[in-house]
Amino acid sequence: MTPSRPTLLPILAISTTILVWATAFPAIKLALTQLEPLPLASIRYAIAAVLAAMWLIWNRPARMPLPHLLLCAGCGIVGGAGYSVLLNIGQQTVAAGAASFLIKTESLWMATFAVVLLKERFPPIAWGGTLLCIVGIGLIASAQAGGLTLNSGAAFVLGAALCSATGFTVQRQLVSRYGALHVAAVMFISAALALSPWLSQALAQTGKASLAVQGWIGFLGIFPTAIGLVCWAYALGTFGVARAGNFLYLIAPIAMLIAWLIAGEPPKMSTVLGGMLILAGVVIVNMRGKTVQAPVDVRTEAPATDTAKL
Incomplete structure (x- = not known):
């Protein structure tokens, strides 16, 4: 009789992925207490870029043709740097x-791009x-400072979701041709280069930050990117994309719970109700019977409609 396939490691891998990606949101909130939004994005992607460069040197993947390399870099600038900056501001x-x-609304943008x-x-x-x-967006935004006006934090977070969805749409063919890890590495490096003008400011602010904040900065650069990505890739190999992608719906509720525990942000009823409506809406939109393959999020190697942003 064929021995059953071990499941402990894949379960640990998917659990680690969900935990580190959910923790990224309160980690950003805590890091922003002592770093400004652009410097925080800059140092986070600088750390990710170092790890990406190490992977490229170790793995030595075939070079992308220049047009594809530039397209991948553009994805990194919009879907990586743009996403991170707008999310930090928000x-x-x-x-x-x-x-x-709110970040889960990227699925709505993806659906809009698919239709148009x-x-x-x-x-x-x-x-x-x-x-x-x-309706869920309205409920959540109504409880945030500034509501959903153009300059409000909620509007910036929704803008981050738009940047994320744009990157997913463009990178689909790149991921299918070169692999998610290769595309992710190029995107991390290009995002770090785009944010490099703020790196010196980031280093200065990080040097003056408390040890706790420095720890969260290191966490953001290492765990949601490198460790989360490796664990997710391993889980995909066991569970498959569709089954593993369903686990990602746990990220937003867990992020809310972690924010309550470590950042002192008790969830408001409007956030809970609005979040449930958003998740329900995203599930319904994703079940609409698309015939084309869903784009893949190179930060997570998941279908772009099932992503969690870092």
């Missing part, structure tokens, strides 16, 4: 748990899911 006033739910650019069908049930998300 989380100055938006609670970590609320931000983790790829001419995919968007059935009535998907519009119903979209409506649930919009």
Whole structure:
């Protein structure tokens, strides 16, 4: 009889992935107490870029043609640097748990791109899911400073979701051709280069920060990127993309709980209700019966409609 496939390591891998990605949101909130948004994004991607360069030197993947390399770099600038900067700015006033739910609206942007650019069908049930998300966004934004005005924190977080979705749309063919780890490495390096003008300021602010904040900065650069990515890739090999992707819906609720425990942000009822509506809407939109393959998030190697942002 064939021995059963061991499941402990894949379960530990997926659990680690969910934990570090959920912790990223309160970690950003805590780091922002002593670092400004752009320097924080800069040093985070600088750490990720060092790890990415080490992987490239060790693995020596085939070089991308220049047009694809530039396209991948553009994904890193928009979907990496742009995402991180806007999320950091937004989380100055938006609670970590609320931000983790708002980021899930990237699936709505992905659906919009699929309909407009790829001419995919968007059935009535998907519009119903979209409506649930919009109501959820309104509930969460109403409890944040500034509501959902153009300059409010919630608007910046939603802008981060748009940057993320744009990167996913563009990188789809790159990931299928070169692999998620290769594309991720190029994106991390390009994002770090784009944010390099703020690196000296980041180093100065980090040097003056408390040991606790320095620890969270190191955590953001190492765990949600390198360790989370490796664990996620391992889990995908056992569970498969569809099954493993379902676990990612746990990230936003767990992020809200962790923010309560370590950042002192008790969840508001509006955040809980709005978050549940957003997750329900995202699930409905993702079940609309698409015929094309879902883009892959190179930060997570998950379908882009099931991502969690760092």
